[in-house]
Amino acid sequence: MTDLAPLRRALLSVSDKTGLVELGQALAARGVELLSTGGTAKALRDAGLNVRDVADVTGFPEMMDGRVKTLHPVVHGGLLALRDNDDHQAAMEAHQISPIDLVVVNLYPFEAALAKGAAYAEMIENIDIGGPAMIRSAAKNHGFVTVVVDVEDYAAVLAELETHGGQTTYALRQRLAQTAYARTAAYDTAVGTWMAGEVGQPPRRRTFGGALAQSLRYGENPHQAAAFYTDGSNRPGVATATQHQGKELSYNNINDTDAAFELVSEFDPAQGPACAIIKHANPCGVARGKTLKEAYGRAFDCDRTSAFGGIIALNQPLDAATAEEISGIFTEVVIAPGAEEAARDIFGAKKNLRLLTTDGLADPEVAALAVRQVSGGYLVQDKDIGRITVDDLKVVTKRAPSEQEMADLLFAWTVAKHVKSNAIIYVKDGATVGVGAGQMSRVDSTRIAARKAQDMADAMGLPAPLTQGSVVASDAFFPFADGLITAAEAGATALIQPGGSMRDDEVIAAADDAGLAMVFTGMRHFRH
Template identity: 80%
Template sequence: MLTAANTAPVNLVPVGRALLSVSDKTGLLDLARALAAQGVELISTGGTAQTLRTAGLKVRDVAEVTGFPEMMDGRVKTLHPMVHGGLLALRDDDEHLVAMAAHGIEPIDLLVVNLYPFEQTVARGASYADCIENIDIGGPAMIRAASKNHKFVNVITDPQDYTALLAEMKAHDGATTYAFRQKLALTAYSRTAAYDAAVSAWMAGAIKEEAPRRRAFAGTLAQTLRYGENPHQKAAFYTDGTQRPGVATAMQAQGKELSYNNINDTDAAFELVAEFDPAKGPACAIIKHANPCGVATGATMAEAYARAFDCDRTSAFGGIIALNQPLDAATAEKITEIFTEVVIAPGASPEARQIFAAKKNLRLLTTDRLPDPKAKGLAWKQVAGGFLVQDRDNGALALADLKVVTKRAPSDAELRDLLFAWTVAKHVKSNAIIYVKDGATVGVGAGQMSRVDSTRIAARKSQDMAEALGLAAPLTQGSVVASDAFFPFADGLITAAEAGATAIIQPGGSMRDAEVIAAADERGLAMVFTSMRHFRH
């Protein structure tokens, strides 16, 4: 049991001996040379030691320190009291000092370890056996030991901290401060937690355990944000290591730093537009507060943007724009006609970048590709006392999946628009109603407590937009409608018919399906059931 006397923090502790054992050798030689120049003794293992010796640095093998050779294909090399005693010993505890002297244990003041590349091994689709072999054991054990003893020991788990370590030592004549060691320990514990989370997530998938008893998620800080959804909320952006194309992997060409809401809305926009195969033509999605206010395809990207914009020009002001093909000059010219927060696309031409350069506050993000909308993954959200976990909604439909339930079957043109509307509905907050005509949204109703209200709101917005465009009839005249869930009553369908819709796509499954179908037949509407729901809360 430690006493109160020897638990008090020690501030400046000189670094005299360092153990270096890294998989990622980025910056290793610069660090080792700088440590050696300050008189720090270097201890190392395997490939790291060989790299240091090849560079002309003096280094002791861990095997020399422990008196045991590396064995079992390197699985056992640092799991030894000579290593862990050197990391864990309290330098101000007399009993610890006596034990060190009795067993010839030398203190280790600095541990530099980055772990076997497990996450990268999984990402490249390696076999089960290869993944198992890339689970580090000695590294996490040493990291935890050094982190626990941060009163005396520095622990580095990321090459990006090398510069800070050397600056700290330079500022304090070869020593480090307690506050600095505390911060390193926090980073180290976070790294081992993330590593274990990656291993457990992989194994749950490998053995097809859909609901493991314990679930862990981890991330790496990408950006400290000015604030969250509102100025009084602190926030930060973390990446999850999956490299899914999107905001996390995008390069920002210009504009102000992204905000919490920018990131959230840009992700929603890019995930939506990725549903439309770029090989089949340009598509554009305009998002406001995580809901689409316009989605369209076109013969050109400029046309797709213009058609999406004409769905709801008012809401598009200050919105987020996502494209499924690289941004070109013609589209850039149109976009700059109004205020836009963010544009994200899989690339941008030099001419388009030049046009955007005149709009200093417009953020341009580019990626190397689109995310795969059919990819598997997990989504989670926090609730009081816990969090909910589910599969990503990667559900998609083909024509063969649709069941015609009315006397009239939809035409080929209606079927194309129905599938388009259904795709958009997947990305609209429930209750969601989407009117589509000729491959473009003409009315969007989102997030209402009543489905009929969403139907009415979308129709009303369509009428307002038609008046603004100087059209005699609402945009919904001759459109089709998608509902993300079944119509519980016929009133929503009747409202859509009154707005000029000619065909409906919905999951079906209501107790009143027969009533809804009868209402469609009475009005000459075609309707198809999907047997799939797209709630989005």
Template identity: 80%
Template sequence: MTDLQPIRRALLSVSDKTGLIDLGKALAARGVELLSTGGSASALRDAGLEVRDVADVTGFPEMMDGRVKTLHPAVHGGLLALRDNDTHVAAMDEHDIGAIDLVVVNLYPFEETLKRGAADAEMIENIDIGGPAMIRSAAKNHGFVNVVVDVEDYEVLLADLEANDGHTTYALRQRLAQTAYARTAAYDTAVSTWMAGQLDGTPRRQTVGGTLAQTLRYGENPHQSAAFYTDGSARPGVATAQQHQGKELSYNNINDTDAAFELVSEFDAKDGPAVAIIKHANPCGVARGATLAEAYQKAFECDQTSAFGGIIALNSELDAQTAEAITDIFTEVVIAPSVTDEAKAMFAAKKNLRLLTTGGLADPMAVAQTIRQVSGGYLMQDKDNGHIAASDLKVVTKIAPTEEQLADLLFAWKVAKHVKSNAIVYVKDGATVGVGAGQMSRLDSALIAATKAQRMADALGLPESLAKGAAVASDAFFPFADGLLEAAAAGASCVIQPGGSMRDDEVIAAADEAGLAMVFTGMRHFRH
């Protein structure tokens, strides 16, 4: 094998025909013989190019609705033969197999068909067989053969041909082969994941696939390299959002923006405007309001200090009034389903502020998986889409919550789901007023949340803590009464928690003695 290899014969068979004609013309201009199949061959001929059908090469017509057309030794022998191996060359001569130096294939649109929610029969017909087989054959023999699976690489290929007088370099072929194997792996991942969803139980084998969306400047810290990959999901969020202005998102921006948008998506816009402010993946303020501007102000007043340099997510269209309020402090990212032209103009002067729109909210109850890497493997689980309605609650104290308290309890419960454990959330009048996150002790989280509520009351010049009369959510049960009593000391009036502790009776008795109303959910929301 030598570094430079010529391209004399190319097989083009693509589902996505973007750029196909220009590629075909450029190759033909260099004297490359074009082989093709089906719709690709028709498109090339319609453009005036001379194309040879693969069926002429194999001696067999396409059959079984196109399921069988390239699965033949005349194709795979032409791809797999080692050009510097005398035995391989002799076999090619004996069986009249011509070398194929370039394969351009993009696969049946399985992922796009899945997004449309197609029926099983259509899904199965969109599982490509011949395409992955050719891709893998060509990629294996990248010492001699070029394989292109992405439209983005057409120009890269042509540039290498131009620079090397109709030849390609080994470095390019090697890179194209790696991309090709990653593509077939991701494709098979999509198929196997779909099939796993049709079955009961946990699959013995599981894979993860993705496409590079962005090479990041660094990861969580400057000494860590990082990249952002998308999985092809149509779920509204940071991966599918349109960025209107500002610098590229960083690793931490992406992580925090995802956390913010997933949280605000818990609050359906039909029930009124809602805003979530996130710092380091934890909410520092979440609120509903009669207007979006009011919701933002209430969320901001939960923790004005932490909101500086934070991420703001909104559940409805960003308007000029809200945008103007947001510009009063430094904000990293704002994400919303849509934005008015007036709001865009308001942000234009803030060159570093990233503005994203998603086209809709994420469905918080959708079935999805989360993945976390551990040393030597991955943890995979269903996304926490647990939902509690008022009818699911069990009142365990002598005092039952009022309708107003019940609304705040359910609000606090939704927020607690998105706070790192141990999580304690104080809510009053549809707004968080204190958040304690990520502590090793639930008592410490309760203390921190109460301290923040008092600190903000002092900053706002109020006579008593914001926690006075608040509802309190705990993401998991109180193992002892101390955390609950801390909330009572801060002025809380009612509590929502999963229950299930060996000391539930002790905690309930403490709530009764403190005059608190308390409800159990029977569901916990650990978030590590």
């Protein structure tokens, strides 16, 4: 191994042709021999470059619909041979193997096929075999061989060739080797995860892959290093959004924006505007409205104090009237499916506000994995995509909910799914009026939500608490009647909860005594 390694012969085989011709021209100008296959060779020849087919080097044509073309000792011997090992050099001479100093491969587009929902047979044909083999061979021998798997690294290689007279440094080759192994690992992760879904059972070994989207200044706190990776799924959200203004998103911004957008995506825009305001990953206000401006105002009125410096998500494109209203308070991020030009102009005066647009909502019923690291391992589960309708509910009290109460109960239940447990949500007329989140005791969440609603009523000069005439959602069953009684004392008239407690009869009796309507969902929404 030497620090500077000459680059005399290159093998290029790419599915993404971005920058290929320019790279080939730059290499050819330095006298580098170009080897290639299939469409890559054609693209280079069409640009007037002299290219030698790999088939001419191996003595075997591409066969089996291109499945076999580079899997040959002449290729891998040229990649793996140690240039300072006499035995390796003797083997190369004996078998007429010439060294290959650069490999440029970016693999069949398996992830793109997955993202578009390709059929099984097409997915199988998009599993690259020869590409990963060459990448791994070249990366293993990075003491002498340069390997490139990302278009964005072309410039770095060419710059080194210019600086070092047609040679690359060990530092660059080592960095590119690490990038290469990470790429094949992520690629195999995509294949393995897809096949696990097809097989329909937990895989014996679970891996996770992603592409670096952003190096973050720090994590949740300044002493924590952090980065943001995307999974290539192209699902609308913070990972795929366009940022129109404002400084880079922080770790907490990304986490909270994702929480806000996932929540607001539960509300079909065809059924009217909706707004969710998030603070520290919990909703502090969620509402529907006749207009987007009204939906924002009603969400804001749930907890104006917590909304300061929060994240706002909208289920319809941002309009000027709503942008003007939002501009009245400091907001970290606004995310929406789109934004009118007039709205963008209004936000243009708020340099610290980040505006993100997504060109769509996140489908709340798309299956995904939720992953959490624990000491010595990972907890992996299906993402909570559970939803209920009126037909799923069981009325358990003497009084059934009214039509308005039922609509509010379903709204509250949707919000409860996105609130940290123990979660209690008060809702009135399609808007949250009190949110109790993350308490160790369910009755404490009930009291906190009611108290915050009373504080807002006092601040707004209202004679009655916001919870008067509201409904309540509990993400899990009431273990005792005390939480239900507290909700009734706050003015609630109906409740929605999973049921399933040993004391359900006691809780139902307390609801009947208070004249409340209550329905059971049979589904729990714990969120830790």
